[in-house]
Amino acid sequence: MGSPVIGVFDSGFGGLTVLKALLEVIPNAEYLYFGDTARLPYGSKSVETVARYACEATRYLEQQGAELLVIACNTATALAFDQIKNTASVAVVGVIEPGAERAAVSSRSGKVVVIGTEATTCSHAYRHALAAREVEAHEKACPLLVPLVEEGWVNHPVTEEIARIYLNEAFSDGFRSADVLLLGCTHYPLLKPVLQRAAPAGVTLVDSAESTAMAVRELLSSTLAMATRAKKDQVKFFVTDSTDKFRRLGRLFLGQEILDIAHVDLKE
Amino acid sequence: MGSPVIGVFDSGFGGLTVLKALLEVIPNAEYLYFGDTARLPYGSKSVETVARYACEATRYLEQQGAELLVIACNTATALAFDQIKNTASVAVVGVIEPGAERAAVSSRSGKVVVIGTEATTCSHAYRHALAAREVEAHEKACPLLVPLVEEGWVNHPVTEEIARIYLNEAFSDGFRSADVLLLGCTHYPLLKPVLQRAAPAGVTLVDSAESTAMAVRELLSSTLAMATRAKKDQVKFFVTDSTDKFRRLGRLFLGQEILDIAHVDLKE
Numbered sequence: 001m002g003s004p005v006i007g008v009f010d011s012g013f014g015g016l017t018v019l020k021a022l023l024e025v026i027p028n029a030e031y032l033y034f035g036d037t038a039r040l041p042y043g044s045k046s047v048e049t050v051a052r053y054a055c056e057a058t059r060y061l062e063q064q065g066a067e068l069l070v071i072a073c074n075t076a077t078a079l080a081f082d083q084i085k086n087t088a089s090v091a092v093v094g095v096i097e098p099g100a101e102r103a104a105v106s107s108r109s110g111k112v113v114v115i116g117t118e119a120t121t122c123s124h125a126y127r128h129a130l131a132a133r134e135v136e137a138h139e140k141a142c143p144l145l146v147p148l149v150e151e152g153w154v155n156h157p158v159t160e161e162i163a164r165i166y167l168n169e170a171f172s173d174g175f176r177s178a179d180v181l182l183l184g185c186t187h188y189p190l191l192k193p194v195l196q197r198a199a200p201a202g203v204t205l206v207d208s209a210e211s212t213a214m215a216v217r218e219l220l221s222s223t224l225a226m227a228t229r230a231k232k233d234q235v236k237f238f239v240t241d242s243t244d245k246f247r248r249l250g251r252l253f254l255g256q257e258i259l260d261i262a263h264v265d266l267k268e
Numbered sequence: 269m270g271s272p273v274i275g276v277f278d279s280g281f282g283g284l285t286v287l288k289a290l291l292e293v294i295p296n297a298e299y300l301y302f303g304d305t306a307r308l309p310y311g312s313k314s315v316e317t318v319a320r321y322a323c324e325a326t327r328y329l330e331q332q333g334a335e336l337l338v339i340a341c342n343t344a345t346a347l348a349f350d351q352i353k354n355t356a357s358v359a360v361v362g363v364i365e366p367g368a369e370r371a372a373v374s375s376r377s378g379k380v381v382v383i384g385t386e387a388t389t390c391s392h393a394y395r396h397a398l399a400a401r402e403v404e405a406h407e408k409a410c411p412l413l414v415p416l417v418e419e420g421w422v423n424h425p426v427t428e429e430i431a432r433i434y435l436n437e438a439f440s441d442g443f444r445s446a447d448v449l450l451l452g453c454t455h456y457p458l459l460k461p462v463l464q465r466a467a468p469a470g471v472t473l474v475d476s477a478e479s480t481a482m483a484v485r486e487l488l489s490s491t492l493a494m495a496t497r498a499k500k501d502q503v504k505f506f507v508t509d510s511t512d513k514f515r516r517l518g519r520l521f522l523g524q525e526i527l528d529i530a531h532v533d534l535k536e
Contacts, residue, residue, distance in 0.1 A: 045305075162426055
């Protein structure tokens, strides 16, 4: 079997941290990345709207040849995973289950703090996924963290102050003994140093981007050829808003240049 | 002539500060408010995308009976005012010209700092409008202020710290003598106390929401009946995302309950 074609979908930029992790653990696949940048962010939108957008995007990725779909967006996974699975005719991997599994394995106290967007935390998708593993979750919405990342203030003292305010609230009352901080938003890996400093001492950070990449590798392990060197043109990018902005900002998330990029319009 | 029907358009919530100002100065009109909440924010999107969304929304307001359109969104006015005017068959008022006029009249030094979203400042719409009045403008993008307002942190010390960082950068170099701060985003009126404290002493704040309401009253003055008491059902709201969230958050912006609200879907 040749290289698998993996479709990666996100509302915008955050999914690039998942793509980055995928490129590290499955370097011999081909990737199609779809960023719905004209309609981002999903984090503050309703279930119906997010489900409609996500299904349109995943249909598009299948039409382009994706043989496996990765929903690299916590909000879309939390709100619309079942609808996406019903729409898709290929296997679909979301970010919630892999992140919850890794958090459950990492926690000794059985208590985990999950941070994410308003929509992700309100859906309680992480709470349910962790409860199924007998772990208690405190979900805390942190709506300022995404704009701080997009402003480029990933190491700014203000960002650390805001992170401290959010985490002090989250690790309180019944969750003073929580020992894992699960990053339930694909923007947050860029804030790892700040979040580690702002969290109580001894707390382990679990990154759902990394956990998802590992889950995809496991799923493909039976069909994957031995890892070969990555090719230069192995990722095609599709975005619904300006390609220039995606190229500029996307580089921060992906950690490398964004080359082959096309604008698509889902509104026919 | 009876009450005029005024259509007010915004990407989401910010335009409610313009509606609030309109209700104060033209209490005897009827209003149709359209918030494109499923596709907000416009501030980080490209010209083409914003123009398409804004034209769809204004066509909808005309179909609902709007006799005058107010583009209560700085980004849409900055990026797509001409396209909207070409699409519309009724008079259109944007927020840029009234704000620029008021700022020009208020400045003695002939230097003005304008703050707004990335898209508004990159368009240089305020710089051009002020240059036409022989006033020099320094435009500064402040992308964190909208999420801070939407988080409800309108009087938070972190918000003041961030405002101070932005304004220190803006009132520097050639603009140390600027004496007006023009609020080029309809979210910012909620931050007036914080911005006044963070700005250099003696700086006058000019609010484009208020200025726009005054411009609309002037435009209608010849046809307006004498002001009568406001009616309870004088505003109809249309939004593209969840009505619940709009009702909850919108109240903060409008300063009163949001009653008659309908969900609309522009994607046919």
